[in-house]
Amino acid sequence: MLTRRELLGLALLGPWLGGCGGGDNPGPNSATHRGLELPIATNIADDDWPLSTPASQGIPAAAMQTLLDEGAAHTFLYGMLVVRNGQLIGERYYNGGKSSDLRSVASVSKSVSSMLIGQTLAAGMIASTADTLGKLLPKELATTPNAYAAGITLQQLLDMCGGQQWDEATRQLDATGAPDMTAFALGLPSDGKGAGKVWNYTTASSHLMSPILRNANGVDALALATSKLFQPLGIERSAWSRDASGMVHGSFGLQLRTRDLMKLAWMALQGGQWKGSTVVPAAWLTDSFTPHVKGLGDLGALKKIGYSNLWWTGTIEGLSVNLAWGYGGQFALLVPQLNMAIATASELNLPYSTAGVNETAILNLIGRFLRAAQS
Template sequence: MKIRSQAHIWLLFLAASLLLSSCDATDPASVDDELPRIENSIIDLGLPWKTAEPEQVDMLEDRLTTAVAEAGQIDRLRSLLVVRNGRLVTERYFGGADEATLHDVRSVTKSVVGTLTGIAHASGLLPDLDAPITDYIDDEIAEVRAEHSLITVRHLLTMTSGVEWVESGSTGYVDWINSADPVQYFFDKPLAATPGTQFAYNSAAVHVLGLVVGQAVAESLPDYADNALFGPIGIDVADWENMMGTSVNGGAGLDLEARDLARFGQLWLQRGRSGDTQILPETWIDDSLENVYPPQGSFGPLNGISYGFLWWTEAGQVEPAYLAWGYGGQFVYVVPDLNLVVVATTDWRGVIDVNPLEQDVLDVIVRHVVPAARLGSASKKMADDSMAPSPFARRVRPAA
């Protein structure tokens, strides 16, 4: 009896040990189901987009779900894309749009033309930003007033040409685009200020900048865009608005797919790199984000707004951002501190007052998508900190 009793006790002990061991072990199935975390990296933009779940890039899924739900309530919204750590996290289309839809992105075109200017400058084809634009605009293109010889390439980049202009008024975009000769229309305007002294938003000025770039590189603007920018970052389809049959609208005439707008934003987030290739110099990125005027004013959720080389900057959030901003709610919104790019496009045609539409789209981006990244990163950091051994515990001597 005594021997049997000891064996019974030993078997119970063995069973309990095995049970405890199985409780401590990690379930292989749970390991397989756990998604790997994706760190930020410089991606090759010429390759197809890779996707990720929000948790893999430290984004809060519930906040992104709210963002998509809010986006779905905006009648004119057509796309919302979120890229973090180089991965496409959210991609939603509305109103019959899909990934092949070309979006008329209006003044996002300006940021593209600014980028092309930077590439041409870096290559030495447009060496001096302070050269007068009359070096590139000859009599075959337009008759130029003597005073316009004071306008430089830099002035066109920073909206400080000094030309008399009110973008939304009778001397602005509508009359310009409907004129018989849009280039001559610009040069027929007198100077209202000394070039370089006053900011005045002017689509025609950027159109002229596109002509300057084309003259400098000896290619049409679409061809140069395809060869120097779009091709290297994987953009295969781009549609430009024709003007006079001889040029394209460099101020607001580009149509792109939403995924390709994300490629463009990611190029800037990656400081001009695609994989191992430096397409745009880092110095151009830095120069482009220097403010022409002190950050001021607000629009919807944006605060501390200013302007650089054809990009808007915004300093009023927790993390500074910059954005390509097109009429009616076309946005490529970049937040470097969060490794985040957000794209939104709308169907703006026929909307009489676009300000509420633009504010609604910005609300989705700034109040929902950005916090999904910010709070997700904070949650990840708190989780990592909780797993780390206490620094205090390491300083306590073991008992003698």
């Protein structure tokens, strides 16, 4: 069996090292959900962002035009938005994409789950990220006894350092095909190294954010996101897939308009603020944007990749960036030094080999734009 590195042909350099040790699984995103969430048409008007010209916000008009035009060359790209200083300065849809469509954001869902965890911690509904699954999921563990899983902490799950046996490239369908994804994830055995030792991207275990959120708040992740994230940001519609037991998928399956994905990105870039109100605690986002795991290599224009609290970090063209990253090229990319956010929507019903190429192409496209934007 080929490793995911070979399947994708990724240009990842160096060992996967970091705060929880080295690993050999470089995959950033899961394909388990591909093809499951078809776009949902809506009649939501595209009048929810203030518009401005690139030049008025200090971005060369030619750089923006080139970015949008180059996007048209990619048959897998459905949409791309650029916001600077709170103003929408670039927007285009491709290949039948529409501003009103709800599209799957794939593993960007993980970063949304992370923001919900941050809110829940701030509200005192979860005491600490040091809490173990034994404390957070007692009923679930009672029906799926696993002494190893009981000792994993919330922080270890958030950083993909739970130490469970998992191969993202070969086992995803085992997880998403399970009638109860929570029981499946809790039942995974130790990798033999133990929690906190090795970074291993695991869509199965990050699903556990969903039952953790439900237990802590008394409502499921979609209801929580709707009331605590989406409504405060003026997001009118969303959808989130569930497993056969009815549990919201904690690690994928969220569907949003790309304009609404940008709202989440912009709020996060502003330290959790939206129109003068705190939506997500600033301290949680600061911690999420400070890599707990470092040395995860490079992918195209994205360098010095790191990971923290279900978010990605790195640099592009010398600029620090933070990313919510979904399979095939669903990106919410924050560029703090430019007070800029970029959101993309792309095809996700793809094999690994194609998805990796597409993700790299989008990152390179963004890299060329950021280089030109600084000139």
